[in-house]
Amino acid sequence: MRVRCSQGIQVQEYHGNFCKRIPTDIDLAAIDCDKTLMVTLKHDDKLQDGSECAFQCALLYTTVYGQRRIRVTNLSLPCTNNLSNLFRLADLDSQFVCFLKQAASEIPSNPPLVIQDQVTNFCINILLSYRKFCATVSSSGQLILPEALKLLPLYTLALIKSTGLKPDGRIDDRSFWINYVSSVSTPLAIPLVHPRMFAIHDLDSQEAIGSHVPPALPLSSESVHDNGVYLLENGQDVSIYIGNSVNPDILQKLFGVSSVAEIPTQYVLEQYDNPLSKKLNDVVNEIRRQRCSFLRLKLCKKGDPSGMLFFSYLVEDKVPAGACKYRSRFKARKVGVLLDTCFWDQQLTLIYLLKASWPLCNVRIPMPAPVRTALPLGG
Known part of the structure; x- marks a missing residue:
């Protein structure tokens, strides 16, 4: 399988269960509609606002009847320099699958606590960018979240407490978790940790x-x-x-x-x-x-x-030892930091630290039931 991009974007890395013998292609023993592969793209040239970016995924395979076929999927997306549009149209399920697969790929080479920090920083940077560049009102006591990513802090906390990132977890459970996550489909990613x-x-x-x-x-x-x-x-x-x-x-x-x-x-x-x-x-x-x-x-x-x-599996519980551990790591930050999330009466409570020297602001916001969108691969 090979993924191609138009000028200005190139493939940086593939994530999933496969064999990679040459830089541009990956080899798969088998694949079905319940498997997902992640491709990291690199922006290496200037893109014009309003222009189109093209992507192509070509899969050369043999059917169960011995027929050789090529399945080609093309996608064209508009470019924009408006960050508000990016946050407004963000896909939470796809965003979280990226978090999940990146975390799984880092486990063999990094301690769980390091990966927990990386995942947390991903979430922090997304929320901070929205607050800094997109939010119209930014008072010190108000928590501002993009509408499409309201549940991202909750799912990030659930990922930190998941089987694969527990520092005291069994190695067999962690190995199974890595293998499962590497090819998990989008509809199954969130239920795995939440x-x-x-x-x-x-x-x-x-x-x-x-x-x-x-x-x-x-x-x-x-x-x-x-x-x-x-x-x-x-x-x-x-x-x-x-x-x-x-x-x-x-x-x-x-x-x-x-x-x-x-x-x-x-x-x-x-x-x-x-x-x-x-x-x-x-x-x-x-x-x-x-x-x-x-x-x-x-x-x-x-x-x-x-x-x-x-x-x-009750990831919204506050664990005293864990909470202290997370809090001590986050206090060193000088920007907005997510400390903890939990549900109370259908609401998402976020403790948000605006600056290390500022007091904590406990803010409650109503949370609608999340909408699940299945994105099957193949057909």
């Missing part, structure tokens, strides 16, 4: 969004109660967490047992003759339909390793 969590025990009282899927909960331990049953999906697995004080009637409806101890660890989801069980099966089936592969089902209980694994 999963969706739903309350299952009160599905009867919830209104589904779209088809069968209820509203998502904040990824915080404050959303998880001991008398509830919760489902969490990250694009790879579906984890069902069961509290110790769940109503026996709910357990009977969902799992066919009267106590948590009776539920086997190797659990196979069944549908019982009641509305709650039917809705749970509908939710799981709909989530599996939305994803590229058949998601595995895991059962998590409080007090055992599976329960600890479930809570490790």
Whole structure:
């Protein structure tokens, strides 16, 4: 596969799972519509405002029937010297995939803490550039974020706390994470670090969004109660967490047992003759339909390793040790620095340090539900 660009832009680097024998081409053993490759472009000449930049991706491949074919994808985009247009039309999902793949490519050669700083600085520089060059109002106590990238700080924090960037993570988990991220598709990138969590025990009282899927909960331990049953999906697995004080009637409806101890660890989801069980099966089936592969089902209980694994996905929790670590690194900055993000009552709370000598400003802004856009490769 080769990517070509018009004058003024050139390919700097490829990111993904491939073999590179010559500088201009990459070799792939196989590829499908669920895989994504990232190409870093270098701007090496002056571009005229309003002119067009052209890009071409050519893939020479052999079909399963032994036919040799070439698939060519062309793209032409207008150039602009207006930064406001760039921020207004920014694609959050694609932007975050770049963060994710760049972080994965740096893991073999840099410590996790160094990569955490790099990812954080990427986010900081984007927000600082918008505040400096695009914002019309810039008071010291006001947090200003581009509309298209409002959730970027939250996803950046989730990436910092992800499996691949944990300093104390297992090497096997990190190796798998690197390999998976290198080719992960755009729709699966955000769920990998910021999963969706739903309350299952009160599905009867919830209104589904779209088809069968209820509203998502904040990824915080404050959303998880001991008398509830919760489902969490990250694009790879579906984890069902069961509290110790769940109503026996709910357990009977969902799992066919009267106590948590009776539920086997190797659990196979069944549908019982009641509305709650039917809705749970509908939710799981709909989530599996939305994803590229058949998601595995895991059962998590409080007090055992599976329960600890479930809570490790709650990236919006404030970890005292981690928070101090992040805060000490950021205080040295003299420009706007993102310290922490968390959800409270459907709002995104951002602690924003404008200068090292200025007081912290805790600002709340309403956050709409994010819109997911699937960008498949191929067809």
